């Protein structure tokens with residue numbers, strides 16, 4: 360009988376999805392989008408990749424998940440992702456992790472010190488993009504950059520795009536969530552509803568309410584794909 364219970368528990372945990380947001384408002388938006396389904400656990404992991412990594416690792420140490428998703432609002436690079444659209448990551452990059460030199464930036468890979476990029480399973484990324492589209496959301500796929508500082512100038516935005524020309528969006532948590540998930544070999548994904556353009560900071564211009572509505576709509580697709 361006990362063996363049976365263990366098998367049932369393992370089966371139920373096989374399809375559990377952990378969704379990590381930075382703040383409560385993002386968690387609420389994701390939960391509104393999801394049906395009240397016990398397969399999905401949505402947690403507030405905190406702002407920044409360190410808090411996100413610790414929170415994700417903690418959740419993963421207490422329960423088994425088949426998939427982890429970093430979700431929230433983010434900045435969109437000009438002409439790459441419009442405000443009020445959505446970006447699904449093809450890969451998640453710690454774009455400022457490395458070394459600045461007199462002749463340019465060296466990534467962790469170039470320094471032979473580790474990885475600054477996690478690829479997402481492109482089959483699921485494409486399936487998810489198509490599903491989101493059917494919900495009437497303007498959606499793109501591409502690299503989502505994780506930065507430790509929100510970009511505040513055109514110069515920095517250009518510098519980041521030079522480093523990663525395929526970048527569409529930036530946020531502050533994805534790489535932390537991904538590092539924790541990959542440590543235990545769990546596939547990881549990221550989606551960002553675009554609240555602002557990456558560049559000169561004007562917080563009053565951020566379309567947070569609108570981006571949260573996009574995040575809510577897109578969250579309704581998670582249960583169809585994962």
Ligand SMILES: O=C(O)c1cccc(C(=O)CC[C@H]2O[C@@H](n3cnc4c(=O)[nH]cnc43)[C@H](O)[C@@H]2O)c1
Nearest residue numbers: 381382384406432433434509510529530531532567
């Ligand atoms: O004030 C509010 O009501 C509110 C509601 C939801 C989210 C927030 C945030 O401030 C979230 C911070 C979070 O947003 C990401 N983010 C958004 N835009 C950018 C950007 O241009 N560059 C980097 N990160 C961005 C980031 O992941 C932050 O953790 C407030």
